[in-house]
Each structure stands twice: as structure tokens, then as C-alpha cells.
Amino acid sequence: MKTSTKKTRRIIGKIRMSLLIFLIICAYSGYQYFISLGFPVDKNSTDNILINIPKGASSSKIASILKDKNVIKNELYFKFISKQRKIGGKYQAGEYELNKAMNIDEIINKLIKGDIYVEAVKITIPEGFELKQIVDRLVNNDELNINREQLIDIIENKDFEFKFLKEIPKGKNRLEGFLFPDTYLFKKDISEEEIVFKMLNRFDEIFQNEYYKRAKELDMSIKDVITLASIIEREARVDKERKIISSVFHNRLKKDMLLQSCATVQYILGERKQNLTYQDLEIDSQYNTYIYKGLPPKPIASPGKASIEAALYPDDTSYLYFVAKGDGSHVFSRTYSEHLKAKNNN
Structure with missing residues (x-):
């Protein structure tokens, strides 16, 4: 009888302990859920x-x-x-x-x-805009009071403590490619320095830590990544082709071939000519990828996130050539003879 009583007590004790553990778990889970109600609805939202x-x-x-x-x-x-x-x-x-x-x-x-909203000016900087186009859009906005000379001086000479700018020397077109293209809300009394900082800060938000690691894996500097991304941005018209175009340029770089990007020549010319002449292709400039191997000295435009990712994560192809079709897409080729055929058919 005593043995049965002891056994019953042990069972009751185990049940109590199990209930106690269960209640502790429930209480802890409830507490965690309660605390989570104060967290952001979407920590990645920028809208x-x-x-x-x-x-x-x-x-x-x-x-x-x-x-x-x-x-x-x-x-x-x-x-x-x-x-x-x-x-x-x-x-x-x-x-x-x-x-x-x-x-x-x-x-x-x-x-x-009472940190209320102050009427702001909405400005969109499209992907692929060059630095001079960004400056023009900001300066020419009637709702902002932006001084061109002061804005350019800040772009060329102001110190900004961003990791991605450490290797970028001061001077003409210093921030080409790094003023991130996006839609911004600027207060009407915003200063030139605040505008530049806000656009650089947006780039910093987009260029994640994994991008730095990937650039290191590719043995590329951040400037090289953005330079390649800017070329991809200017060449691509169809989103799904960005990584394929990137693979062509990566393959050419590995084989020590000329990149032969029309976009880099257009950057030299300062205009987006639809058809380049042989004379255009012979311009003696480090940006002319028809006569100088490797990447240009600096980016040629502001790439968006998709082009940056394309530069870092190209498709695995053996393509070395591409030619534009009339609809904005491209024909990709592995050999020069294939490329010539594709050109003749377009």
C-alpha cells in the first residue's frame, strides 16, 4: 500500500513538474510575442x-x-x-x-x-543617369534653391565617411556612380551637402555587407564593381539580360579582351548617340573600351541595385559577344563568326 502511495506521489510530482515547465514555456513564449508587437512591421521597408x-x-x-x-x-x-x-x-x-x-x-x-512632416519636394533620379544629369535635375528644380557651383564643389571635395568612398580620390566626377538613383523627398530648404549625403547614404543602405564579401571573392574593388555595374546599366534594356551581359564582360576581362562597350564611348562624347562612327571609336581616352583593355577609370553612370547585383553575380555562360536587336533585347554569341552572323541578321 505504501509502495503504491509513493508511486502515485512520484507520478503526481512528475505531472506537476511537467505542468510547471509547460506554464514557463507558455509564459516565455507569450512574453516574447508581446515584446515582438513593438518591433517594426517591415524592417526592410524604405517607403x-x-x-x-x-x-x-x-x-x-x-x-x-x-x-x-x-x-x-x-x-x-x-x-x-x-x-x-x-x-x-x-x-x-x-x-x-x-x-x-x-x-x-x-x-x-x-x-x-511633434516632429511633423514638412512639405517636401519629390525628385526621381533614374537608373543610368550620369552625374551631370543628376546635377542638372537638382539645380533646375524650381522648388529647391540649389547652387550649381556649391553642389559640384561638395561632390568633388567634401569629406564623407562612407566605407565605399575610401579608395575614391577627390576631384572631378568623384561621386560618379555613387549617388544612388531613387525617388527622394527633399525638404525645400535642404542644403547641397544634405542632398549629397542623403544620396550617398541610400547607396550605403543598398550596398550590403555581402556585396563587399562578394567583391573580394571576385578580386574587384568597390569602384570596379560600380564601374562594371554602370556599364551594364547603360547596356541593358531588358532586366533578365543584365546578368548575361555581365557574364560577357566578366568573360572578356578574364581573357584580357577589349570590353568594346558603346556606352563608354557615349560617356566620352557626352551624348547618347544612337549610332557611333568609326571616328568615335578611335577617340583616345581611357574610357574608350574599344582601344583600352580593362575597365574604365571610373563609373560612367549611376547603376541601380539590379545592375550592381548583376556585376557581382553574373550568369555562368561562355558568351563573349552581344548585339542589340530592334526591341531592346540582345543576341548573345560565343564566337566572332556567330557574332558577325547575328549582326548581319539585325
């Missing part, structure tokens, strides 16, 4: 969202607005934090610029400080 907080809005109303705009994960969590910190009555009305990459603390601090 800004304008949100209007009405005058006199309660914490509940603000929580509902933020959840509808999908910048917070949970309304109850926002209200709980507001009540716990006793800040419900401190939120300021106004129009705010928020995004999904902000955590709940960042959002709350912005609403308390």
Missing part, C-alpha cells in the same frame, strides 16, 4: 507614409489610425504602452512621415516631439 493625427485624438484613435496605415502591429499594444508610460495625452496633432521600418518607440517619440 515613407504620410499619416495625419487629428487634434484631440485619443490613444485609441491614434492606435487605430496607425494600424490602418500598417505602421504598427497591434492597437492594444500601442494603447498599453501609452497607458503604462502615461503619455496618452502628450501626442501632438499634425501630419507625420512614418514608415514600416520604425519600431513602436521611434513612432511614439516622433508623435510626442
Whole structure:
């Protein structure tokens, strides 16, 4: 009888212990879930969202607005934090610029400080724009007050602490290829230096750590990667061909062949000529890849992310040539005789 009682107690003890462990796990999981409600909805998002907080809005109303705009994960969590910190009555009305990459603390601090949205100028810098085109677009915008000489001086001579600029010497066209093409919102009173910094910072956000590692694997400097990416950007018209075009240039570099990119000659000419003459192809310039082997000294335009990735991760092909077709796509060839045939057919 005593043995049976001891056995029962052991079983009950094990059950209690199992329940206790289960409750601890549940409590921990619940705590982790609760904490996660304050994390960003999408930490990789770069899209800004304008949100209007009405005058006199309660914490509940603000929580509902933020959840509808999908910048917070949970309304109850926002209200709980507001009540716990006793800040419900401190939120300021106004129009705010928020995004999904902000955590709940960042959002709350912005609403308390009244860091409202200031009317901004929307400017798009297309992929493949040259530095001079970027300068023109900024200077010629009537809503901004940008001084051309000052902007150029900052581009050529200002110190910016970015890893990718360490090997780039100061001077003419220094930041060619590194002012990232994107759609920007600039405050109307923004300075020339702030604009350049914002565009360089966007490049820094895009050029991930894995890109640095991959460049090292390819035995390429960051400048070389962006130079090749800029050529790909100017040559490619069809997205799916970017990595194939990249493979052609990589293969040519490995074989010590001339790159023979029309885009580099167009850069020398300062215009996008549809058809280059034999005289154009004989211009004596380090950017002329028809007479000088290897990559040009610097990028020839601002490449987008797809072209940067194409430069770093080319397709595995044996192509050495390509020729444009009328629809913007290309015919790729492995031998010169194939290439001549493709040219004659186009």
C-alpha cells in the first residue's frame, strides 16, 4: 500500500513538474510575442507614409489610425504602452512621415516631439543617369534653391565617411556612380551637402555587407564593381539580360579582351548617340573600351541595385559577344563568326 502511495506521489510530482515547465514555456513564449508587437512591421521597408493625427485624438484613435496605415502591429499594444508610460495625452496633432521600418518607440517619440512632416519636394533620379544629369535635375528644380557651383564643389571635395568612398580620390566626377538613383523627398530648404549625403547614404543602405564579401571573392574593388555595374546599366534594356551581359564582360576581362562597350564611348562624347562612327571609336581616352583593355577609370553612370547585383553575380555562360536587336533585347554569341552572323541578321 505504501509502495503504491509513493508511486502515485512520484507520478503526481512528475505531472506537476511537467505542468510547471509547460506554464514557463507558455509564459516565455507569450512574453516574447508581446515584446515582438513593438518591433517594426517591415524592417526592410524604405517607403515613407504620410499619416495625419487629428487634434484631440485619443490613444485609441491614434492606435487605430496607425494600424490602418500598417505602421504598427497591434492597437492594444500601442494603447498599453501609452497607458503604462502615461503619455496618452502628450501626442501632438499634425501630419507625420512614418514608415514600416520604425519600431513602436521611434513612432511614439516622433508623435510626442511633434516632429511633423514638412512639405517636401519629390525628385526621381533614374537608373543610368550620369552625374551631370543628376546635377542638372537638382539645380533646375524650381522648388529647391540649389547652387550649381556649391553642389559640384561638395561632390568633388567634401569629406564623407562612407566605407565605399575610401579608395575614391577627390576631384572631378568623384561621386560618379555613387549617388544612388531613387525617388527622394527633399525638404525645400535642404542644403547641397544634405542632398549629397542623403544620396550617398541610400547607396550605403543598398550596398550590403555581402556585396563587399562578394567583391573580394571576385578580386574587384568597390569602384570596379560600380564601374562594371554602370556599364551594364547603360547596356541593358531588358532586366533578365543584365546578368548575361555581365557574364560577357566578366568573360572578356578574364581573357584580357577589349570590353568594346558603346556606352563608354557615349560617356566620352557626352551624348547618347544612337549610332557611333568609326571616328568615335578611335577617340583616345581611357574610357574608350574599344582601344583600352580593362575597365574604365571610373563609373560612367549611376547603376541601380539590379545592375550592381548583376556585376557581382553574373550568369555562368561562355558568351563573349552581344548585339542589340530592334526591341531592346540582345543576341548573345560565343564566337566572332556567330557574332558577325547575328549582326548581319539585325
